[in-house]
Amino acid sequence: MKLLVINAGSSSVKYQLYDMTDESVLAKGLVERIGMDSSILTHKPTGKEEVTEVSEILEHTTAIRKVLDKLIDKECGVLASVDEIQAVGHRVVHGGEVFKGSALVTGEVKSEIRRLFDLAPLHNPPAVLGITAAEKNMPGVPQVVAFDTAFHQTMEEKVFLYPIPKVLYKKHHVRRYGAHGTSHEYVSKVAAEYLDRPLEDLKIITCHIGNGGSLTAVKGGVSMDTSMGLTPLEGLMMGTRSGDLDPAVVTFVMNKEELSLSEVNSMLNKHSGLLAISGSSSDMRDITDGMAEGDPNATLAFEMYEYRLRKYIGSYAAAMDGVDVIVFTAGIGENSVVVREKVCENLTYLGVEVDPELNKIRSGEPRRISTPNSKVEVLVIPTNEELMIARDTYRIVQENQ
Numbered sequence: 001m002k003l004l005v006i007n008a009g010s011s012s013v014k015y016q017l018y019d020m021t022d023e024s025v026l027a028k029g030l031v032e033r034i035g036m037d038s039s040i041l042t043h044k045p046t047g048k049e050e051v052t053e054v055s056e057i058l059e060h061t062t063a064i065r066k067v068l069d070k071l072i073d074k075e076c077g078v079l080a081s082v083d084e085i086q087a088v089g090h091r092v093v094h095g096g097e098v099f100k101g102s103a104l105v106t107g108e109v110k111s112e113i114r115r116l117f118d119l120a121p122l123h124n125p126p127a128v129l130g131i132t133a134a135e136k137n138m139p140g141v142p143q144v145v146a147f148d149t150a151f152h153q154t155m156e157e158k159v160f161l162y163p164i165p166k167v168l169y170k171k172h173h174v175r176r177y178g179a180h181g182t183s184h185e186y187v188s189k190v191a192a193e194y195l196d197r198p199l200e201d202l203k204i205i206t207c208h209i210g211n212g213g214s215l216t217a218v219k220g221g222v223s224m225d226t227s228m229g230l231t232p233l234e235g236l237m238m239g240t241r242s243g244d245l246d247p248a249v250v251t252f253v254m255n256k257e258e259l260s261l262s263e264v265n266s267m268l269n270k271h272s273g274l275l276a277i278s279g280s281s282s283d284m285r286d287i288t289d290g291m292a293e294g295d296p297n298a299t300l301a302f303e304m305y306e307y308r309l310r311k312y313i314g315s316y317a318a319a320m321d322g323v324d325v326i327v328f329t330a331g332i333g334e335n336s337v338v339v340r341e342k343v344c345e346n347l348t349y350l351g352v353e354v355d356p357e358l359n360k361i362r363s364g365e366p367r368r369i370s371t372p373n374s375k376v377e378v379l380v381i382p383t384n385e386e387l388m389i390a391r392d393t394y395r396i397v398q399e400n401q
């Protein structure tokens, strides 16, 4: 079975086409800057030259149409016809308490995802655009949704409840949900395989640090606690998101600056984090470059980011009464030598010891960066949310045939 995995963002669509007979990737790519003046489509067919095309793509339906055109293109295509695609899998960030696993898309499922828009304002609306666009371009092809929140549905009540009036949970489902679950689940499984130890025996802290970032305490293979909350705003400092702060800051600033709900939401989600402190960029590459050049704002942004991340690692080691493995993954975790170095430098009380030479090695494979003496295994594991979504899609479509 050939299937397409789509991760739709507000201005981007990432895709991977799989052949599930051997889980091979036939092609992958990205459409960026949807709705802006010049959109960029980058298409990478396996074993062929990558192509980049700049054009005006105003919305997601056109973006997906262009992707399908590339997949069947005479030169850079990998399919004879779009009809070869037998299923589509989508990443959806928020599944609330309704979705404890992936699901076949129906009208009811789409309505549920829409009801959750408030809880993931940056993520759920574009996911629905992606689903609708795929339905328009590939009518009749079964579609599956995989939720970032599903893996975290194992959290206990004492972990997921906030200490606020309980009626808010009953009435509005206010609680911790977490995100990036597909990634946390994937890298914790790969970590156990890599170490050749049973997942059930391990206490793992998975650090998914990309533009958005979250940590999970994975105990015995299940999510015990995670740093994102009701929405993907809580927890770590991120590219443009504040992460944890005193909740009173919100009402205080709203009052002093006369901000509306949407203005304060936008401040915390889009104008905070690394971007706010550095005053220049939300991208860790720019921050570490700035720090190397002696820019004090970039240095402060980096130090805050690293400090907050390290505090979370400490708190999850406490939550699990120990830690066997720390995993770094996603854009920053997989690529930033200096973030890993600085975080681990200050975890000596846990017995963490990283080998600076191993830490510098660049590779797309799972790897160990800790020394043989380290009491905690420190691993870098490239995440693969798309493969997890492809596997769920394949399984669910087969079950429903």
Ligand SMILES: Nc1ncnc2c1ncn2[C@@H]1O[C@H](COP(=O)(O)OP(=O)(O)O)[C@@H](O)[C@H]1O
Pocket: 209, 210, 211, 212, 239, 282, 283, 284, 285, 286, 330, 331, 332, 335, 336, 337
């Ligand atoms: N070589 C690198 N060094 C440091 N950071 C990097 C590097 N490559 C990518 N990143 C960081 O990864 C982040 C994007 O991560 P990614 O997981 O792709 O994010 P998302 O899926 O949330 O958009 C960027 O903010 C960038 O700072």
Ligand SMILES: CC(=O)OP(=O)(O)O
Pocket: 093, 123, 148, 179, 180, 210, 211, 212, 213, 232
């Ligand atoms: C939930 C979330 O933060 O996702 P992303 O990292 O893709 O922004």
Ligand SMILES: [Mg+2]
Pocket: 210, 211, 330
């Ligand atoms: Mg991501």
